[in-house]
Amino acid sequence: MADLNLKPNLAQADDVYADLLAAHEGLSKEDSDALNARLILILANHIGDRAVLRAALDAAKSARPAG
Amino acid sequence: MNKIFEIPLYPYTRSPDQDAQTPVRRKVVVVGAGPIGLAAAIDLAQQGIEAIVLDDNDKVSFGSRAICFAKRPLEILDRLGCGQEMVDKGVVWNLGKVFFGDRKVYEFNLLPEEGHRRPAFINLQQYYFEEYLVKRARALEAEGAPIELRGQNKVLDVTDKGDHTVLRISTPDGDYTLEADWLIACDGAGSPIRAMMGLDFVGRVFEDNFLIADVVMDADFPTERWFWFDPPFNKGQSALLHKQPDGVWRIDLQLGWDIDKEKEKKPENVIPRLRAMLGEDVTFDLEWVSIYTFQCRRMEKFRHNRVIFAGDSAHQVSPFGARGANSGLQDTDNLMWKLGLVIGGTAPETLLDSYDTERIHGADENILNSSRSTDFITPKSETSRIFRDAVLDLSEQYEFARPLVNSGRLSVPCTYDGSPLNTPDALPGGPARTRPGAPCPDAPLDNGYLLGDLGCRFTLLTVDADAPDTIDEAGITVPRLALSAADDATGALAARYLGDAKSAIYLVRPDQHVAARWDTYDETATRAAIRRATGQE
Numbered sequence: 001m002a003d004l005n006l007k008p009n010l011a012q013a014d015d016v017y018a019d020l021l022a023a024h025e026g027l028s029k030e031d032s033d034a035l036n037a038r039l040i041l042i043l044a045n046h047i048g049d050r051a052v053l054r055a056a057l058d059a060a061k062s063a064r065p066a067g
Numbered sequence: 068m069n070k071i072f073e074i075p076l077y078p079y080t081r082s083p084d085q086d087a088q089t090p091v092r093r094k095v096v097v098v099g100a101g102p103i104g105l106a107a108a109i110d111l112a113q114q115g116i117e118a119i120v121l122d123d124n125d126k127v128s129f130g131s132r133a134i135c136f137a138k139r140p141l142e143i144l145d146r147l148g149c150g151q152e153m154v155d156k157g158v159v160w161n162l163g164k165v166f167f168g169d170r171k172v173y174e175f176n177l178l179p180e181e182g183h184r185r186p187a188f189i190n191l192q193q194y195y196f197e198e199y200l201v202k203r204a205r206a207l208e209a210e211g212a213p214i215e216l217r218g219q220n221k222v223l224d225v226t227d228k229g230d231h232t233v234l235r236i237s238t239p240d241g242d243y244t245l246e247a248d249w250l251i252a253c254d255g256a257g258s259p260i261r262a263m264m265g266l267d268f269v270g271r272v273f274e275d276n277f278l279i280a281d282v283v284m285d286a287d288f289p290t291e292r293w294f295w296f297d298p299p300f301n302k303g304q305s306a307l308l309h310k311q312p313d314g315v316w317r318i319d320l321q322l323g324w325d326i327d328k329e330k331e332k333k334p335e336n337v338i339p340r341l342r343a344m345l346g347e348d349v350t351f352d353l354e355w356v357s358i359y360t361f362q363c364r365r366m367e368k369f370r371h372n373r374v375i376f377a378g379d380s381a382h383q384v385s386p387f388g389a390r391g392a393n394s395g396l397q398d399t400d401n402l403m404w405k406l407g408l409v410i411g412g413t414a415p416e417t418l419l420d421s422y423d424t425e426r427i428h429g430a431d432e433n434i435l436n437s438s439r440s441t442d443f444i445t446p447k448s449e450t451s452r453i454f455r456d457a458v459l460d461l462s463e464q465y466e467f468a469r470p471l472v473n474s475g476r477l478s479v480p481c482t483y484d485g486s487p488l489n490t491p492d493a494l495p496g497g498p499a500r501t502r503p504g505a506p507c508p509d510a511p512l513d514n515g516y517l518l519g520d521l522g523c524r525f526t527l528l529t530v531d532a533d534a535p536d537t538i539d540e541a542g543i544t545v546p547r548l549a550l551s552a553a554d555d556a557t558g559a560l561a562a563r564y565l566g567d568a569k570s571a572i573y574l575v576r577p578d579q580h581v582a583a584r585w586d587t588y589d590e591t592a593t594r595a596a597i598r599r600a601t602g603q604e
């Protein structure tokens with residue numbers, strides 16, 4: 001079972017980020033939310049490992065600024 | 068012709084107990100002649116233990132209730148002598164369709180595993196189920212078994228006297244008092260006995276209403292389960308269509324929270340809704356229309372000294388996943404052999420505490436599953452609706468999303484992992500599905516099926532292993548059922564009971580759960596496992 005990778009892992013980070021923004025371009029808030037949800041589900045299935053997903057959820061939750 | 072739910076099945080007759088000078092003491096009194104109370108009494112009567120069933124009514128269940136019965140309860144009903152009737156009358160189904168908005172997103176086939184005597188599920192009206200149980204109880208009574216059904220006997224009051232319980236009962240001829248060594252409270256979700264004893268019943272109420280209609284129609288809808296999320300005929304809500312015998316169809320329409328129940332139930336409001344769903348040209352008659360609010364909750368403890376709760380009185384779930392009656396039958400199946408051993412003086416009363424441990428485990432599993440289904444069907448927040456809709460949208464194109472669609476996870480029996488009656492697993496390479504605590508899966512044999520041969524007693528099942536023909540330990544006689552992997556040419560027996568092992572020995576309980584397993588026979592270990600499985604260690 002792989003651990004959650006929180007080190008840089010994207011070769012073309014700027015391109016990937018731009019892809020994300022492009023996918024949401026021109027969408028209403030509602031459609032963007034739906035797209036994000038579909039994306040999360042697709043990625044979760046691809047990862048296919050509950051422990052990694054839980055670690056990712058924890059990492060996402062703890063990354064909020066304090067206060 | 069009268070409908071079966073209109074005919075008194077166990078009409079009131081005066082019992083000599085009502086004329087006794089001093090209250091008569093009975094071995095076991097079962098309160099409630101619903102499916103669970105009847106199953107409890109039949110099980111006891113088959114063991115030769117006196118069971119008096121009291122019910123404030125005299126007919127089968129009123130209204131739209133259970134329709135879906137899973138394999139495990141059918142296997143239990145085989146042992147209670149009415150499995151065949153259920154399957155003969157019931158509708159077997161494997162195909163389902165899921166709709167989202169105005170489109171079908173996918174279809175599925177449950178593809179039940181081969182090599183089981185009973186199908187994965189049948190659909191059958193609860194009133195038939197109760198009718199078969201009543202008939203079975205009557206047949207036992209006619210054979211001289213100690214079972215009695217007393218209609219229009221309403222329990223007014225119970226008092227715990229330590230080693231027995233005193234009941235105050237009202238009848239059309241006035242009140243009487245009865246004593247019971249043991250009281251089994253199967254008096255349903257609203258359990259008056261629970262209330263009389265001041266016991267808790269906590270959990271979650273789902274803020275939603277469902278219109279449940281049973282309609283009779285000659286439509287050629289296939290024998291499938293159709294589930295709609297947000298259909299055009301019920302915007303923002305869900306709907307279910309499911310076939311029952313006799314051309315009766317079950318329709319569930321989610322209505323939401325803020326509604327006027329009396330108004331929604333009126334035929335002039337129901338019929339247009341159903342027309343929109345079924346199509347303008349379909350003709351149908353309404354058999355039943357009810358509106359339900361669902362809850363998921365359970366008692367903290369099911370056993371209270373000599374009063375033991377089973378079925379809906381002990382736990383209640385939303386019906387998505389058909390877990391109510393299905394799990395109630397597993398309650399009595401778990402309880403009655405234990406009670407039999409305690410009443411017979413073989414096992415200590417503390418054996419009954421394992422009923423609490425094991426069936427609370429079962430209830431929690433059911434509550435978890437049906438809460439999750441309810442959360443999917445009725446999303447509780449904007450975000451949960453976004454995820455729910457995303458799953459449904461994805462499910463149309465991508466197979467991976469289909470297992471996430473949750474319109475009810477159909478009932479499967481629970482494995483009593485961690486039960487005090489289990490002996491640690493000693494079968495290296497043995498299949499996980501038959502580990503200690505698991506219900507025995509069926510397997511085809513040359514002339515019949517495994518579960519039929521296991522029966523309702525402790526059995527030592529050997530697969531390609533030696534062991535004595537019977538073992539007597541601590542008052543329990545355990546016969547051996549000697550099988551070989553070769554007895555089942557399909558390989559199911561080997562796959563389900565040997566796995567990677569060459570030989571296996573299983574100690575199987577009367578409720579057909581595995582108590583212990585080994586690769587070869589070890590007398591000391593087997594005797595210890597028998598004592599442990601009967602609470603004698």
Ligand SMILES: Cc1cc2nc3c(=O)[nH]c(=O)nc-3n(C[C@H](O)[C@H](O)[C@H](O)COP(=O)(O)OP(=O)(O)OC[C@H]3O[C@@H](n4cnc5c(N)ncnc54)[C@H](O)[C@@H]3O)c2cc1C
Pocket residue numbers: 098099100101102103104121122123124128131132133134135136193220221222223253254255256258259260279359377378379380386388389390391392393394395
């Ligand atoms: C819409 C709907 C759909 C369902 N679908 C399914 C399904 O598909 N599959 C499934 O397994 N389950 C299903 N269920 C659940 C199922 O109907 C119940 O779990 C089941 O009826 C419980 O049986 P019971 O014997 O515990 O209680 P009940 O059937 O409620 O019986 C209790 C009995 O006790 C009697 N009683 C009450 N108080 C007293 C008293 N003071 N004195 C004497 N008698 C008394 C009552 O008259 C009644 O006969 C469904 C339920 C509903 C509402």
